[in-house]
Structure formats: C-alpha cells, structure tokens
Amino acid sequence: MSQVALITGGANGIGRAVAHRMAAGGMCVVIADFDGAAAESVKSEIAESGGKAEALSVDVTRANEIKALVTDVGKRYGQIDVLANIAGGSFYTKRIEEFTWAEWKEVIDVNLKGTFLMCREVAPIMQRQKRGRILNTASNYGLTGAALRTPYAAAKAGIIAFSKSLAQELAPYGILVNTVAPGPTDTPRVMGKESPEARRQRWSNIPLGRTGRPEDIAEAFFFLTTPESAWITGQTFHVNGGLVTP
Amino acid sequence: MRLQGKVAVVTGGAQGIGRAIALGLGREGAKVVVADLQADKAKSVADELTNLGSESLPVEVDVASESSVKNVAQETLGRFGHVDILVNDAGVYPTALVVDMKEAEWDRTINVNLGGNFLCSRAFVPSLRAQKSGRIISIASGIAHYGAKEGAHYAASKAAIIGFVKSLARELGPDGITANAICPGIANTALPRGHRTEEELMQRLRSNPLGHVLEPEDFVGPVLFLASDAASYITGQTINVNCGSYMI
Numbered sequence: 423m424s425q426v427a428l429i430t431g432g433a434n435g436i437g438r439a440v441a442h443r444m445a446a447g448g449m450c451v452v453i454a455d456f457d458g459a460a461a462e463s464v465k466s467e468i469a470e471s472g473g474k475a476e477a478l479s480v481d482v483t484r485a486n487e488i489k490a491l492v493t494d495v496g497k498r499y500g501q502i503d504v505l506a507n508i509a510g511g512s513f514y515t516k517r518i519e520e521f522t523w524a525e526w527k528e529v530i531d532v533n534l535k536g537t538f539l540m541c542r543e544v545a546p547i548m549q550r551q552k553r554g555r556i557l558n559t560a561s562n563y564g565l566t567g568a569a570l571r572t573p574y575a576a577a578k579a580g581i582i583a584f585s586k587s588l589a590q591e592l593a594p595y596g597i598l599v600n601t602v603a604p605g606p607t608d609t610p611r612v613m614g615k616e617s618p619e620a621r622r623q624r625w626s627n628i629p630l631g632r633t634g635r636p637e638d639i640a641e642a643f644f645f646l647t648t649p650e651s652a653w654i655t656g657q658t659f660h661v662n663g664g665l666v667t668p
Numbered sequence: 669m670r671l672q673g674k675v676a677v678v679t680g681g682a683q684g685i686g687r688a689i690a691l692g693l694g695r696e697g698a699k700v701v702v703a704d705l706q707a708d709k710a711k712s713v714a715d716e717l718t719n720l721g722s723e724s725l726p727v728e729v730d731v732a733s734e735s736s737v738k739n740v741a742q743e744t745l746g747r748f749g750h751v752d753i754l755v756n757d758a759g760v761y762p763t764a765l766v767v768d769m770k771e772a773e774w775d776r777t778i779n780v781n782l783g784g785n786f787l788c789s790r791a792f793v794p795s796l797r798a799q800k801s802g803r804i805i806s807i808a809s810g811i812a813h814y815g816a817k818e819g820a821h822y823a824a825s826k827a828a829i830i831g832f833v834k835s836l837a838r839e840l841g842p843d844g845i846t847a848n849a850i851c852p853g854i855a856n857t858a859l860p861r862g863h864r865t866e867e868e869l870m871q872r873l874r875s876n877p878l879g880h881v882l883e884p885e886d887f888v889g890p891v892l893f894l895a896s897d898a899a900s901y902i903t904g905q906t907i908n909v910n911c912g913s914y915m916i
Contacts, residue, residue, distance in 0.1 A: 650888075667905060
C-alpha cells in the first residue's frame with residue numbers, strides 16, 4: 423500500500439504544491455483544509471493527473487475537529503506515514519498597540535496551536551507504527567522577526583522550538599520531525615496583495631534573484647519524506663533563495 | 669537519474685564520505701572527477717565508477733596547493749569541457765589539545781579544510797558562472813557547531829567553512845549558482861577514530877536520539893538532493909545530518 427500523507431492547509435499555496443508533489447511521488451494524499459471546497463478541487467486536480475487524494479475539511483484550532491479528522495483518516499487508511507502541518511498565515515499587518523487579544527490569539531492558534539493539536543493527535547498512530555515523518559512549517563520571519571507581524575513571527579519561532587522538542591520525544595520511535603522555513607513565496611494569497619513590480623523591488627535582496635515558488639518549497643517537504651533524509655531530525659530547512667542564512 | 673550528463677568534482681573522493689558521494693553521484697548519472705591526495709585510492713574509486721557504468725577521472729590533488737588545484741580544474745575542463753557540481757570534502761582531522769598544538773598543525777588543518785574550500789571554489793567558479801548554473805556543496809561537520817576537545821583547529825576550520833559558504837551563496841546567487849554546506853554528525857569513517865578503542869567508538873557513534881550509527885552512505889542522499897534541480901532555491905544553508913544529536 424502506498425504511503426499516506428495528511429496535509430493541513432493543503433488546498434492553497436504551498437500546501438497545494440506539497441499535496442501535488444507528494445501525490446506525484448506516489449503517496450496517497452489527504453488534503454485537510456478550512457476551505458473544504460478548495461480542498462475538493464485540489465483532490466480533483468490530483469485525481470486528473472493520476473494521483474490518489476482525499477479532501478476533508480478541518481479547523482486546526484479546534485481539538486474536537488482534529489480528533490474527528492485523524493480518527494476518520496485512521497479508519498480509512500489504517501496508517502499515517504506523513505503529517506505536513508502547513509495551515510497557517512499572518513492574516514494581519516499592524517502595530518503591536520493595534521493588535522486585539524482576539525487577533526493575537528487567532529494568529530498564534532492557527533499557526534502554533536494548530537501544529538501542536540495535529541501532532542498530538544497523530545503522534546500515537548506513528549508511535550504504534552514505529553515510523554513516521556512530521557513536517558512543520560515555519561518562516562524566515564521565525565528567525566528574523568517581522569515588523570507588523572509580531573504574533574506570526576512569534577508563532578513561527580515557536581514552531582521551530584516545538585518541532586525540536588517533539589523530535590527529541592519521538593526519536594526513540596523512529597519518527598522524524600523537521601521544519602521547513604520558506605522565505606517570501608509566490609502564493610495566491612500574497613500575490614493578490616502586491617503588484618509583481620512592487621514585489622520584485624521589495625525582494626531585490628534575495629541572492630538567487632527571485633522570490634520562491636510554491637513548488638520550490640514543496641521539493642524540500644518531499645525530500646524530508648524520502649529514505650534519503652532518514653537521519654535528519656529536529657532540523658529546519660530554510661528555502662529562501664539565500665535571503666536568510668542562519 | 670537526476671544528474672544525467674552533469675559533471676561533478678569530488679575532492680577527498682578516495683575514501684569515507686567523499687568516496688560514498690562520488691559513487692552516489694555516479695549512480696545518478698553524473699560524470700565524476702575523483703580528486704584526492706591519495707592517487708592510488710582515487711584511481712580505485714574511479715574504477716568502481718567505471719564498473720557502475722559512469723564516466724570518471726581520477727586526479728591527484730593537494731587542495732591546499734594553488735598550483736595543484738589549478739591542475740584539477742584544467743584536467744576537469746580539458747576532459748569534460750565544463751563542470752556543474754563541486755563537492756568540497758577533502759579534509760584532515762588531527763587531534764591535539766590547544767595548549768599542545770603545534771603552529772604547523774594548526775596551519776595545515778586550516779589550510780587544507782578551509783583553504784581547500786577557497787582554492788577549489790575559486791578555481792571552478794568561472795566555469796560555473798559561464799553557464800549561469802552550478803552547485804557548490806561543502807562538507808563541514810557537526811563539530812563546527814558542537815566543538816571538540818582536542819579538535820579546536822578542526823572545529824574552527826569547519827565553522828569557517830559555513831561562513832565561507834554563506835558568503836559564496838550571496839556572491840554567486842545572481843549567477844544561478846547555489847552554495848550549501850552539509851554538517852555530518854560523527855560517523856563511522858577513518859577520520860575520527862584517533863586513540864579510541866573500537867568498542868568505545870561504536871558506543872559513541874550510537875549515542876544519538878535515533879540510536880543509529882552513521883555511515884558514509886548516509887550523507888549521500890542529502891548531497892544528491894542539494895545537487896539536483898529540486899534544491900534550486902536553497903542556497904547559503906547548512907543541512908545537519910546527525911540523527912538529531914543536536915538541533916539548531
């Protein structure tokens with residue numbers, strides 16, 4: 423049976439590219455997204471290109487929904503080989519004094535708490551299997567910080583430390599936990615907010631001379647599911663064209 | 669085969685991790701220049717590559733010698749016309765406490781490990797620039813981050829390689845060339861044995877979160893990934909392949 427990959431935020435942007443890459447790599451892909459209709463359409467795209475996919479809807483900030491999701495996936499497939507936590511976003515750009523407590527919590531919860539809740543639910547299944555790969559999504563902002571995105575940068579830095587801790591906890595079970603930290607990436611969400619010219623100028627300091635494509639990021643996610651990365655755990659892959667070189 | 673038609677140069681390719689990388693690149697379709705101080709061993713790795721059906725060229729090199737490195741570049745370009753991938757793996761790992769360390773030993777470690785990265789990269793960059801693509805992959809070490817008792821010169825040289833590679837990434841990015849480092853955790857190679865018994869060594873090698881003894885072959889996959897098109901947007905980075913023995 424092919425490997426089963428559960429991908430949150432798999433309906434758009436980086437998540438969608440990851441879903442396509444893993445399906446192309448022969449995995450059965452479960453796209454779990456807040457936007458159930460968009461998840462269905464990625465499922466159809468993958469099916470059309472000959473891959474296997476399922477679409478489910480989930481709000482990653484709700485523990486009960488996650489429990490139901492993981493139980494459902496477990497029943498359907500009997501295994502989860504890869505968990506890619508990609509659901510996230512910065513949502514707001516505003517000064518610290520303008521952030522409401524509700525907005526702060528929203529950003530922290532979707533990014534950091536969602537990652538925790540998903541891992542907590544899937545880890546026991548992987549522990550029973552004595553194998554598994556967990557891939558979390560950070561950001562270059564998790565290292566450098568970002569003005570006007572305080573909760574996002576905090577959440578992404580939190581994801582890096584969370585992932586290292588989880589890597590240490592799960593290593594005895596042969597489960598690997600790594601993080602991918604994309605730099606500026608051309609997703610529909612960000613491309614809709616900025617003209618291509620403004621974007622080029624803002625990121626003219628990227629050594630490789632361009633912003634990332636979702637496919638660039640997806641390759642790093644995919645590599646971290648392969649046997650070639652079997653001895654890498656607790657690490658962060660920075661895919662940013664050389665913008666940030668920690 | 670991900671590297672069909674590519675030309676790769678592997679310094680230190682005659683043994684250990686370098687040999688595994690040379691063979692791995694060959695299996696993916698690359699033509700491989702095996703450059704090493706030990707000419708006989710380089711020849712025998714080149715023979716192994718030939719048996720795998722890969723074209724290869726053994727070249728004797730002292731990576732700390734400007735003229736010797738120049739010769740490798742000339743032989744490589746003379747034979748294959750261009751180069752796509754440079755793997756800087758050649759290195760030495762002598763052991764001494766800092767208080768006992770001879771200046772000559774310090775110099776040799778820095779000149780071979782760090783200087784070799786500089787000389788080899790400098791020698792091949794014009795060819796990479798000319799084709800507006802290329803990969804430089806330097807094998808640093810977990811010791812760059814962790815330090816090592818009796819290995820201050822080695823640790824310093826390997827940490828410096830990381831700084832060098834990041835700078836190279838910034839210089840070469842506009843020409844479509846990536847430069848990255850791999851930091852292997854302590855592995856079962858000839859280098860770190862020193863004065864330890866076999867039993868002590870194996871115990872030390874296994875004492876990581878995954879409980880796995882790293883072998884030279886374990887670093888090949890990450891090198892192939894960085895050398896492939898899949899990693900075209902990754903540059904200036906350090907990939908730690910260490911079974912989780914430290915996480916940074």
